[in-house]
Amino acid sequence: MAPQDLNKGSDVEPPAVRLAGPPRPAPTANPPKKGAGPAASIIFDLEKLEVFYGAFRAVREVTMQIFKNEITAFIGPSGCGKTTVLRCFNRMHDVTPGARVAGGLRYHTADLYGPRVSATEVRRRIGMVFQKPNPFPKSIYENVAFGLRSKGIRSKDDLDGIVEKSLRSAALWEEVKDRLRASALGLSGGQQQRLCIARTIAVGPEVVLMDEPCSALDPVATARIEELMRDLKSNFTIVIVTHNMQQAARVSDRTAFFTTEVDATFGRRTGTLVEYDETNRIFSNPHDERTENYITGRFG
Amino acid sequence: MTAGELVAAIVAPPDLSAKRSWRSTKSGAMTCLMFASVVAVVLPLVAVLWAVFSRGLRVALHGFPAFFIDEIPVVARRPGPGMGPAILGTLLSTGAATLIALPLGVAGAVYLHEYGRTNRFSRLVRFMSNVMTGVPSIVMGLFIYITWTLRFGYSAFGGALALACLMLPVVIGATEQMLKLVPDHLREASYAVGTSKSRTIMAVVLPAAAPGIVSGALLAVARAAGETAPLLFAVGAATAYNPNLFVEANTALSIQIFGNATSSFVGAQDRAWGAALTLVLLTFLITLVARFVTARFARRR
Numbered sequence: 001m002a003p004q005d006l007n008k009g010s011d012v013e014p015p016a017v018r019l020a021g022p023p024r025p026a027p028t029a030n031p032p033k034k035g036a037g038p039a040a041s042i043i044f045d046l047e048k049l050e051v052f053y054g055a056f057r058a059v060r061e062v063t064m065q066i067f068k069n070e071i072t073a074f075i076g077p078s079g080c081g082k083t084t085v086l087r088c089f090n091r092m093h094d095v096t097p098g099a100r101v102a103g104g105l106r107y108h109t110a111d112l113y114g115p116r117v118s119a120t121e122v123r124r125r126i127g128m129v130f131q132k133p134n135p136f137p138k139s140i141y142e143n144v145a146f147g148l149r150s151k152g153i154r155s156k157d158d159l160d161g162i163v164e165k166s167l168r169s170a171a172l173w174e175e176v177k178d179r180l181r182a183s184a185l186g187l188s189g190g191q192q193q194r195l196c197i198a199r200t201i202a203v204g205p206e207v208v209l210m211d212e213p214c215s216a217l218d219p220v221a222t223a224r225i226e227e228l229m230r231d232l233k234s235n236f237t238i239v240i241v242t243h244n245m246q247q248a249a250r251v252s253d254r255t256a257f258f259t260t261e262v263d264a265t266f267g268r269r270t271g272t273l274v275e276y277d278e279t280n281r282i283f284s285n286p287h288d289e290r291t292e293n294y295i296t297g298r299f300g
Numbered sequence: 301m302t303a304g305e306l307v308a309a310i311v312a313p314p315d316l317s318a319k320r321s322w323r324s325t326k327s328g329a330m331t332c333l334m335f336a337s338v339v340a341v342v343l344p345l346v347a348v349l350w351a352v353f354s355r356g357l358r359v360a361l362h363g364f365p366a367f368f369i370d371e372i373p374v375v376a377r378r379p380g381p382g383m384g385p386a387i388l389g390t391l392l393s394t395g396a397a398t399l400i401a402l403p404l405g406v407a408g409a410v411y412l413h414e415y416g417r418t419n420r421f422s423r424l425v426r427f428m429s430n431v432m433t434g435v436p437s438i439v440m441g442l443f444i445y446i447t448w449t450l451r452f453g454y455s456a457f458g459g460a461l462a463l464a465c466l467m468l469p470v471v472i473g474a475t476e477q478m479l480k481l482v483p484d485h486l487r488e489a490s491y492a493v494g495t496s497k498s499r500t501i502m503a504v505v506l507p508a509a510a511p512g513i514v515s516g517a518l519l520a521v522a523r524a525a526g527e528t529a530p531l532l533f534a535v536g537a538a539t540a541y542n543p544n545l546f547v548e549a550n551t552a553l554s555i556q557i558f559g560n561a562t563s564s565f566v567g568a569q570d571r572a573w574g575a576a577l578t579l580v581l582l583t584f585l586i587t588l589v590a591r592f593v594t595a596r597f598a599r600r601r
Contacts, residue, residue, distance in 0.1 A: 090492065092488065092491070092492070095487070095488065095491060097417075119491075120491075120494050120495065120496050121494065122494075123491060123492055123493065123494040123495075124493070124494030125494075127492060127493060127494075128488075128492035129492075130485060130488065130489065130492070132485060134483075134485040134486060134488070134489045135489075136486060136489065136490075136504055136508075137486075137507075137508055138507075146490070146493060146495070146503070146504075147493030147494060147495065149503075150490075150493065150494060150495040150496070150499055150503075151494065196489070199489075199493060200492065200493060202493075203493050203494055
């Protein structure tokens with residue numbers, strides 16, 4: 001699949017994915033291989049991606065590729081830019097005043113920051129689960145149905161079906177099926193986070209971004225979310241930011257290690273990608289000394 | 301010291317009893333002072349309510365419900381009911397004022413907080429709105445008198461315009477405060493499932509802020525219901541029912557209180573107390589509704 005720049009020839013429809021129109025099935029030209037492999041199709045292609053907050057460069061030149069139906073983990077110390085990079089993927093920086101993204105970021109072959117790309121359309125394909133469970137102060141049912149209603153789905157039968165399917169996928173259905181009309185805020189923290197996952201997958205995204213989804217949860221709830229992530233992998237591509245190295249080792253196929261370094265131009269600490277490889281190699285035989293120091297607990 | 305005494309000394313329980321000290325004395329004095337302040341706050345309220353109820357209740361309940369229904373006597377010295385037209389007039393002008401000020405104010409606050417944020421225009425509007433809060437109500441009445449009443453004559457609608465001008469900055473301020481309290485993570489959660497900004501505001505932000513907006517707005521309504529000065533200019537002082545919002549002089553409870561209480565006839569003075577009681581009950585009712593609505597919203601969460 002040849003990458004295509006939407007910035008040029010803006011009259012030409014990009015062949016693979018149209019971000020401004022109604023959803024279309026994702027391309028299946030390269031059937032994904034289970035696990036990591038050279039033939040696995042590329043979901044995100046980052047080339048020298050940089051993020052600025054005002055004049056401050058928060059992340060420097062990240063070049064990497066994220067593959068379909070894999071779990072990719074971002075690890076690294078605080079302030080290393082892993083969440084910042086994650087929020088580029090569904091254009092969450094659009095709502096942060098002063099934030100600016102530079103460099104190349106393609107989703108399949110479409111330029112995510114192209115001029116005609118609608119952030120709303122991007123976010124229907126690339127969902128996000130946040131650090132703190134953040135259900136709406138509405139009923140459990142309405143939480144899951146929210147994105148569907150935004151999409152324009154009105155039929156009650158359709159909504160009921162997708163809500164049930166999403167809650168089942170998020171391993172929450174059995175716990176809440178008798179109280180769908182009850183407030184989502186009455187659920188436990190772990191249940192709320194699974195509800196947020198159900199809400200995210202209800203709109204049928206291709207990618208689920210997770211920003212430290214377990215950092216507010218106890219070990220039992222964390223184990224359930226991790227199990228869920230492994231189940232979801234067959235249908236979704238998952239990118240997870242985590243502070244917990246064991247978690248990255250347990251669930252992810254590939255791991256990217258970020259760290260901070262002093263930016264010569266600005267004299268402030270900037271995040272940078274140190275090493276990106278298959279998870280077992282990152283944890284058993286890292287190439288970079290900084291990665292080794294971090295995973296062995298010598299710093300960070 | 302024997303071994304027994306030694307053990308007793310070691311295991312003696314620690315002395316946890318309260319000790320007299322300057323600090324505890326000061327604490328006691330302050331508690332008394334605060335209790336006295338509460339009494340000082342409640343006392344005027346009780347006194348006002350006592351005055352209104354003791355003089356107004358007899359008038360209002362005499363031949364119930366005549367006082368709340370009958371028309372106002374044209375001849376002020378004639379004793380007896382009623383205040384019906386004034387109740388209707390108050391409901392008309394405050395109702396219309398709410399219909400004007402609430403949508404405008406909420407929409408304005410949504411612009412200020414969700415779109416304009418800190419740009420030059422919204423800073424200017426916010427400043428003007430704060431200034432408007434401080435404009436005396438009689439000045440607002442005067443403004444409506446020269447811009448509206450002189451051209452179109454007395455009507456409840458003129459009063460509604462004046463009251464709306466008074467309510468608008470209050471509604472804007474209360475709504476913006478409530479929007480500020482809606483956590484950003486709710487907005488992000490909505491954006492993250494591919495929801496547009498406008499729908500995020502309509503379906504997430506406003507419902508989350510609704511209880512606060514409603515109670516803020518209803519407090520503004522209750523305040524407006526008691527306003528006298530702007531109505532004196534714009535509404536007139538009719539004695540008969542006038543259900544038409546837009547034409548002919550109307551009246552209001554506050555106008556009738558003012559007119560009748562300053563009269564030298566006992567019958568008129570009695571009617572003023574009755575009207576005062578009615579107004580207190582009306583604002584009390586509005587506040588109750590505000591509480592009820594807030595609770596309904598809160599339960600749905």
